[in-house]
Each structure stands twice: as C-alpha cells, then as structure tokens.
Amino acid sequence: MKPWKWVIIVLCMLVLSGCWSRRELNDILIVLGVAMDWANDEYLISYQVVNPGEISAQKEGGQRPPGTVYQGRGKTLLEAARYVTAEAPRKMYFGHLQILVVSEALAKRGLSELFDGVLRDNETRLDFNIVVARGSKAESFMKLYTPVEKLPTYSMLQSLRTSEKSWAPTVSVTMDQAMDRLSGNGYELALTGIQLFGDPQLGESSRNVESFRAARRFRYKGIAVFRGDRLAGWLNENESKGYSDITDNLDSTSVELPCGGGRYMAIEILSSKAKLATELIDGRPAAEVRIRSEAAIVDRPCTELDLTDVAVIEEIEQQAARAMQANAEAAVAKVKGLKSDVLGFGNQISKDYPAYWEQVKDSWNAEQFPQLDVRYRIELFIRKTGTIGNSTLKD
Structure with a gap:
C-alpha cells in the first residue's frame, strides 16, 4: 500500500475515534x-x-x-x-x-x-x-x-x-x-x-x-x-400588557370593553404588529408607537349592539384601540419614572441617529428618556364577529 494511503487511514482513525467526552x-x-x-x-x-x-x-x-x-x-x-x-x-x-x-x-x-x-x-x-x-x-x-x-x-x-x-x-x-x-x-x-x-x-x-x-x-x-x-x-398587569404591545411580544390576549350595567364585551386579539419610529425635533428626540392589531368579538353580553352595523363595529374598534393605548401610555409612564428604557426607544434612536446616540447614550436613561415625547398611532380592526353574528338567544 502506498504511504499516502496510510496517512489518510490514520487521519480518519483520529477523527472517528468515538465519543471521547461522553x-x-x-x-x-x-x-x-x-x-x-x-x-x-x-x-x-x-x-x-x-x-x-x-x-x-x-x-x-x-x-x-x-x-x-x-x-x-x-x-x-x-x-x-x-x-x-x-x-x-x-x-x-x-x-x-x-x-x-x-x-x-x-x-x-x-x-x-x-x-x-x-x-x-x-x-x-x-x-x-x-x-x-x-x-x-x-x-x-x-x-x-x-x-x-x-x-x-x-x-x-x-x-x-x-x-x-x-x-x-x-x-x-x-x-x-x-x-x-x-x-x-x-x-x-x-x-x-x-x-x-x-x-x-x-x-x-x-x-x-x-x-x-x-x-x-x-x-x-x-x-x-x-x-x-x-x-x-x-x-402591574396593565403596564405589562402595554410593555408586550410596544415591544412586539403580543401574540394573543383579551381586551374587555364596558357596555353598561356592569357588563363587558370580550375582544380577542388575533395578531398584532408593533413598530417604534423616532425623530429629532430641534435637537430633541421624539418617538411614535405604532401598533396594528386584528381582533375578533368572542362575547356579546351587550345585546343592544348590532354587530351587523358597520358603524357599531367601527366604534368597537376605536374603543379597543383606546384601551390598548391606555396600557401603552401606562407602561411608558412607569418605565420613565424608573429611568429604565426597557421598551427600546434608545435602541431605535441609535439606529436612526447614530451620531446623536453617541452623544447621549451614557445619560439616556437618567436624562433624555424621562423627557422623551411619545406619540401613539394604534389601529385595531375587527375581522370576526363569531359564527352567529347577533345572538338569537332571548334577552
């Protein structure tokens, strides 16, 4: 056998030596x-x-x-x-x-x-x-x-x-x-x-x-x-919901809308997508929270609401969007008070305005973040009202 073949065989034996660290x-x-x-x-x-x-x-x-x-x-x-x-x-x-x-x-x-x-x-x-x-x-x-x-x-x-x-x-x-x-x-x-x-x-x-x-x-x-x-x-619970919404961790959850008499309509979030947008205005940072969600009505105790009426559906969408915005605002206010940007506004600014970020990154949590102007654009669309629309059950 030629010498170079012996070299290949030896090398293969070294590589295929078994689970030495088992x-x-x-x-x-x-x-x-x-x-x-x-x-x-x-x-x-x-x-x-x-x-x-x-x-x-x-x-x-x-x-x-x-x-x-x-x-x-x-x-x-x-x-x-x-x-x-x-x-x-x-x-x-x-x-x-x-x-x-x-x-x-x-x-x-x-x-x-x-x-x-x-x-x-x-x-x-x-x-x-x-x-x-x-x-x-x-x-x-x-x-x-x-x-x-x-x-x-x-x-x-x-x-x-x-x-x-x-x-x-x-x-x-x-x-x-x-x-x-x-x-x-x-x-x-x-x-x-x-x-x-x-x-x-x-x-x-x-x-x-x-x-x-x-x-x-x-x-x-x-x-x-x-x-x-x-x-x-x-x-807390509502602030945690706002955190999940803003950081794009929301997969599915429920939103409860009051409709009088101690009754609540249940809205199920089916999907949600969030994005942060930032800008510099006169040298000061500002941000916008953009959330777009799709939802379904899964419970209708408010029988006076006609779910076949487009205007009613639009009003429910607006109410649910306001509820989500309230949670987002609560989360932003809380973390500003704690001086901890867990929501990632600073990270987005570092991508959009790297030169500005280099100037403020060491003082961001303590100084710039608590003063950040945050706006909200939250959209919610009802895609489903269940298989029965308006319930046929008697009041």
Whole structure:
C-alpha cells in the first residue's frame, strides 16, 4: 500500500475515534431547574435534579418525589456550587436546564456575577428561561409539588410558554436574550415575575396535589424592570400588557370593553404588529408607537349592539384601540419614572441617529428618556364577529 494511503487511514482513525467526552447517565445528575437566593450575605443555590425512575411512563410512581433538590451556600457562586458536591452523589449536568429562578433580593443586588459564571460554563446551553421570584425565596419553587406535570420546573416552563402566547402580561426571556439586553445598545432588561399562593406548608408535600385545586401553587405576575443588571421596579398587569404591545411580544390576549350595567364585551386579539419610529425635533428626540392589531368579538353580553352595523363595529374598534393605548401610555409612564428604557426607544434612536446616540447614550436613561415625547398611532380592526353574528338567544 502506498504511504499516502496510510496517512489518510490514520487521519480518519483520529477523527472517528468515538465519543471521547461522553458521560454515562448513571454517572451524572440531570439538572432541570436552578434557584438562586441571596441571604445572610451569601449565595444560596438550589439545584433540582430529576429522578428518572419516578417520571418514567412505564413505571408507576413510587414513594420518592419526581425530583431531588441539592443546595449549596457560599460567598461566591463557585463556592456555593462546590459546596453541593459534599452532598450530591454524582456530578451535576446542565445540558438540559429548563428554567432559572432568581430571588428579588439577588435581582436587586445585581445579576452580572451570576450571568458571568453561567457564560463561563461550556456545558450550559443558553436557551433556558429566567424568571424573578416575587415575595418568596427562589428555592421554594424547586420544592413545589405541581398538578398535571410531575416536575415543577417543567410545569413552570410550559405555563410560561402558554401564557406568553395567550396572555399579554407574560413574556418569555431566555438566557441568551437576557445577555443581549444587558450588553446591547439602548434597551434594558425585563423579566417576568413568578409568585406563590396558598398554604406554604403543603407545597412541599405530595398532599398538595391530592385535591382538585392545589393548596400551594404558582402564578406569573408582573414584569420586573431592570436598570443595568439590578432590579429597579415592577410593572402591574396593565403596564405589562402595554410593555408586550410596544415591544412586539403580543401574540394573543383579551381586551374587555364596558357596555353598561356592569357588563363587558370580550375582544380577542388575533395578531398584532408593533413598530417604534423616532425623530429629532430641534435637537430633541421624539418617538411614535405604532401598533396594528386584528381582533375578533368572542362575547356579546351587550345585546343592544348590532354587530351587523358597520358603524357599531367601527366604534368597537376605536374603543379597543383606546384601551390598548391606555396600557401603552401606562407602561411608558412607569418605565420613565424608573429611568429604565426597557421598551427600546434608545435602541431605535441609535439606529436612526447614530451620531446623536453617541452623544447621549451614557445619560439616556437618567436624562433624555424621562423627557422623551411619545406619540401613539394604534389601529385595531375587527375581522370576526363569531359564527352567529347577533345572538338569537332571548334577552
């Protein structure tokens, strides 16, 4: 055989040498959720790992919970993580991490150190979601028994994704998106909040899911506004809706229009598209929020309204547009007061007027943004009135 053929064979053997970095399932703990708290001037990290045998579809549930929580404390994240090794029987594997819950106390202290540590780990993917725990420790979410889904991390992830598509006050933010916000031009970080309700003593017991309604349960509530890497404040439900509208995160939601007698007509947003436009007027920045939405009427308790009348439909469209504008105005006013441009006005100005942005980027949040003149052009079109038009039911 010619020498050059031997060289090719050797090179192929080196390339096709197998999975040299593989890890056997029996040698690792698969981490699905991480909770990070700040207490007593140190980090408290909680890892939720899966018990594969307890969630297997081919095996009935045993006496063990579907997951196990390991915790570590330390002055640094590394110390807290290494502290866990004194208890955990195997090495942690983060390739399947689904959600990271950060406490309010840690969010107020700052997230840069946390994010820096995550980015330096070459095993951790950056597609997991980040949420902020409101009113309770982040570790509590790792120990919660949840209905339907056996693991709380998966339940939280599915609920976050579902509510983002159907409920405007919720937004799903992954680690890579958060890093873009913290390192990008002209916008700040915003994360969805999560809160616990009900009996805290039953939450960590299997009895929590033995009734039709869990005694302890979670709910996504509000959006956390950051200034830099630190939590600056919260948006309420209407302000959160306005945030989703302006930042083009709205997929579908509902708008309720009063029609007298304590009755409300339900309007479902079917699609929405938002855009920011900026300009400089006498050296001062101004912006316009443009939102175009399509909607459907899904509930008609206001029987005096004739849905076959074009003028009535136009009036409903205008009312719904005004309701959306009120939410947008509330969101803008709130973040101006917090001096945190989570809506991305500065980012649009940096694209439209880069020379001006270079002059104001360091003082934008504190000086120019709170004084920004914002106008609104919101259009909403009713495309559907249901399959029956005016109801045939008697009043």
